[in-house]
Amino acid sequence: MPAARCCGPARRSCSSGREMAERPYVARTRRLDRDVDLVAFAGGDGHLFEREGLGLAGRGELLRIDVPPLDPAAAAAATSDAFDRFEVDDEVGSPGCGPVAFGAFPFDPAEPRTLVVPRVVVGRAEDGTRWITTTARRDEPAPDPSTVGLDLVPPAESEVDPGAIVVRAARPAADWCAALADGRDRLRDGELTKFVFAREVVVETERPLPRSAILRRLRAGYPSCYITSVGAMVGASPELLLSRRGDVVRSRPMAGTAPRSPDPAVDARLAAGLLASSKDRHEHQIVIDMIHDALLPWCSYLDAEPEPSVLGMANVQHLATYLEGRLSAPAASAVELVTALHPTPAICGTPTDRALEVIRELEGLERGAYAGPVGWLDAEGNGDWAVGIRSAELVGTRARVFAGVGVVADSDPEAELAETRSKLQAMLSALLRP
Numbered sequence: 001m002p003a004a005r006c007c008g009p010a011r012r013s014c015s016s017g018r019e020m021a022e023r024p025y026v027a028r029t030r031r032l033d034r035d036v037d038l039v040a041f042a043g044g045d046g047h048l049f050e051r052e053g054l055g056l057a058g059r060g061e062l063l064r065i066d067v068p069p070l071d072p073a074a075a076a077a078a079t080s081d082a083f084d085r086f087e088v089d090d091e092v093g094s095p096g097c098g099p100v101a102f103g104a105f106p107f108d109p110a111e112p113r114t115l116v117v118p119r120v121v122v123g124r125a126e127d128g129t130r131w132i133t134t135t136a137r138r139d140e141p142a143p144d145p146s147t148v149g150l151d152l153v154p155p156a157e158s159e160v161d162p163g164a165i166v167v168r169a170a171r172p173a174a175d176w177c178a179a180l181a182d183g184r185d186r187l188r189d190g191e192l193t194k195f196v197f198a199r200e201v202v203v204e205t206e207r208p209l210p211r212s213a214i215l216r217r218l219r220a221g222y223p224s225c226y227i228t229s230v231g232a233m234v235g236a237s238p239e240l241l242l243s244r245r246g247d248v249v250r251s252r253p254m255a256g257t258a259p260r261s262p263d264p265a266v267d268a269r270l271a272a273g274l275l276a277s278s279k280d281r282h283e284h285q286i287v288i289d290m291i292h293d294a295l296l297p298w299c300s301y302l303d304a305e306p307e308p309s310v311l312g313m314a315n316v317q318h319l320a321t322y323l324e325g326r327l328s329a330p331a332a333s334a335v336e337l338v339t340a341l342h343p344t345p346a347i348c349g350t351p352t353d354r355a356l357e358v359i360r361e362l363e364g365l366e367r368g369a370y371a372g373p374v375g376w377l378d379a380e381g382n383g384d385w386a387v388g389i390r391s392a393e394l395v396g397t398r399a400r401v402f403a404g405v406g407v408v409a410d411s412d413p414e415a416e417l418a419e420t421r422s423k424l425q426a427m428l429s430a431l432l433r434p
């Protein structure tokens with residue numbers, strides 16, 4: 001049974017005792033005439049998924065939804081059951097309106113996953129539509145979206161000086177390189193084609209890190225990335241795992257990396273070298289093939305760009321390929337597709353099970369939600385999910401910052417170490433403002 005969408009007189013009939021038991025929650029969406037800054041709205045303790053100023057930001061927590069791991073159909077059933085418990089009064093009707101849930105799922109695909117439905121969500125869409133949704137239990141005084149909204153914007157955190165800062169690699173670089181070489185040598189036995197190996201850097205400060213200031217810096221420095229804040233994780237990922245709008249599905253995987261140069265001629269040479277590198281093209285193709293094969297069973301058609309392009313951020317440039325398809329009816333929900341796709345070889349390897357074994361045995365770190373899917377889902381199954389890379393777990397005065405690299409048979413540990421340093425730069429420069 002879909003979430004009840006009602007408005008006007010129909011709202012009264014929704015208040016029967018039966019409705020009360022079946023639909024204990026209400027969600028009201030209203031158009032916003034004022035503009036809204038999503039990063040400011042999310043503040044230091046909200047939920048955020050934003051790219052180029054568009055997306056969703058939420059505050060508070062009405063409800064948590066447990067999403068079963070590993071089983072796409074069970075994940076879809078759990079989320080649609082949860083959304084069915086809402087009476088929805090939505091005057092806008094765009095993707096991301098009505099009740100929405102945010103999640104930063106763990107990397108480990110077998111671990112439990114949770115979505116959070118905030119109490120207030122604001123949205124900004126590409127066509128200029130802006131809206132606010134409030135959610136509540138039916139038996140509590142319902143906040144009115146036309147009055148509640150933007151007064152909830154938290155005051156900007158002052159640029160609190162976090163005091164003395166200690167930064168250290170969780171594992172000595174030489175040790176990490178030796179473990180990577182050990183894994184690489186196992187690629188030669190033919191059972192494993194690629195695995196992704198990550199490093200962790202720990203940042204400790206005297207006073208808590210200013211989360212909303214960090215998000216503003218990430219947005220300023222990485223405007224083409226997905227700026228996210230969900231649970232303990234913050235990030236600026238360039239990589240779209242999955243976007244689902246109605247029956248249209250998109251993904252933009254990335255794999256294959258080169259540094260940037262301030263000299264345009266050198267930078268162009270680096271990009272051309274990346275496109276011509278058989279190692280990087282191989283790493284990239286593994287990811288595209290897997291995503292294509294994993295999405296195809298859900299689609300009536302699916303197209304991938306024939307050639308990757310090079311996408312540049314401030315710190316690194318990547319090979320990237322768009323895939324776009326139309327979902328077969330009934331269209332699978334975003335959470336169903338995310339469950340089917342994750343973990344891709346961009347952040348795990350191939351074959352998945354062997355790569356997971358090597359990561360668990362040799363990486364020596366707890367990935368948590370690093371490299372897990374991060375995004376949102378609405379009651380119609382729409383959603384946007386990024387790959388949770390270029391991310392950090394922030395807890396009080398401690399941040400764990402992560403970066404990983406794809407390892408194939410001809411990977412060089414020192415070059416891969418340098419690549420992690422370039423990738424870490426995104427988050428470290430946002431955290432450490434001397």
Ligand SMILES: C=C(O[C@@H]1C=C(C(=O)O)C=C[C@H]1O)C(=O)O
Nearest residue numbers: 255256257346389403404405406
């Ligand atoms: C794993 C990370 O990045 C991934 C690995 C890449 C590579 O190996 O070339 C490129 C983009 C990402 O898919 C990371 O940034 O932590």
